[in-house]
Amino acid sequence: MNRVIHLLNEQEDMYVTGYRNYRLALEEWAGEDIVLIDIDPFLPSEATTAINLLKEQNQVIVLTEDPFDLPVLKLLEAGMDSLILKTEKHQEEIAETLRSIREGHYVLPTAFIQPFKRQLTKMSDINMEVFAYQLQKNGIVLTTKEQIIAYFMMLGLRNKEIATLAEVGEGTAKVHISHIYRKLGTKHRKTVIKNFKDMLR
Structure with a gap:
């Protein structure tokens, strides 16, 4: 995740305003332009609860190494806007993917x-x-x-x-x-x- 934050902060049109451990109070995440959630440490019930609460005020983008074991339909129903792979192969594409999302597009990995x-x-x-x-x-x-x-x-x-x-x-x-x-x-x-x-x- 640190590598992703560094890559985003290198972009002229992006800045990561903060980084929170997923177990901190969800209210601390509210009000940001886009919230990226690294879903891998979550239990499924925690993930859907977090997305559901954050969705009221934010655009919620899920990051994961491997989406194939995720309950993606439940995440979509909870309000997940897009899903981005954070593997080393895909890290360089994250900033461009976020720009596309900011323009109103939805993203799911092609292989998925x-x-x-x-x-x-x-x-x-x-x-x-x-x-x-x-x-x-x-x-x-x-x-x-x-x-x-x-x-x-x-x-x-x-x-x-x-x-x-x-x-x-x-x-x-x-x-x-x-x-x-x-x-x-x-x-x-x-x-x-x-x-x-x-x-x-």
């Missing part, structure tokens, strides 16, 4: 997409049925493909990742997303995601 897709496929059958039922119950009429894409939007994935998981081109995913915006009467992604999450509560 296929295993994540398999995990989502196993879980999504039941979740999609519940999601589709709630859409119908709330009078939101979406096509089957739009429901799938809306579900992935609700999880906080970016267009490229949604396209991969929904097995469509990125351009096609954008068209479906624009239809979803139109049907919900908004052009704001955060509003759409909030509406979907509120619907499932």
Whole structure:
């Protein structure tokens, strides 16, 4: 983690304002532009609790050596914005990745997409049925493909990742997303995601 902090502080447009041990009071982290959480020392329940509390005031980015054993869906539901690998191979890319996130993009490691897709496929059958039922119950009429894409939007994935998981081109995913915006009467992604999450509560 010290190497990551040093790399970020070398950037002209970034500065790490503080470093906290994850067991310190979470209130001490509040109010920063972006909060990076090194997830590796966390127990799963601690990780989701920390992300959930921090999400109210911050953009939360998770750092990890190995994402494959993480409960990524639970982290996404807790409010994780993006996931970045902190391995030595990827450390030089962290600053550029953070710039992309600052511009509104979401990030998951490319190598993680296929295993994540398999995990989502196993879980999504039941979740999609519940999601589709709630859409119908709330009078939101979406096509089957739009429901799938809306579900992935609700999880906080970016267009490229949604396209991969929904097995469509990125351009096609954008068209479906624009239809979803139109049907919900908004052009704001955060509003759409909030509406979907509120619907499932």
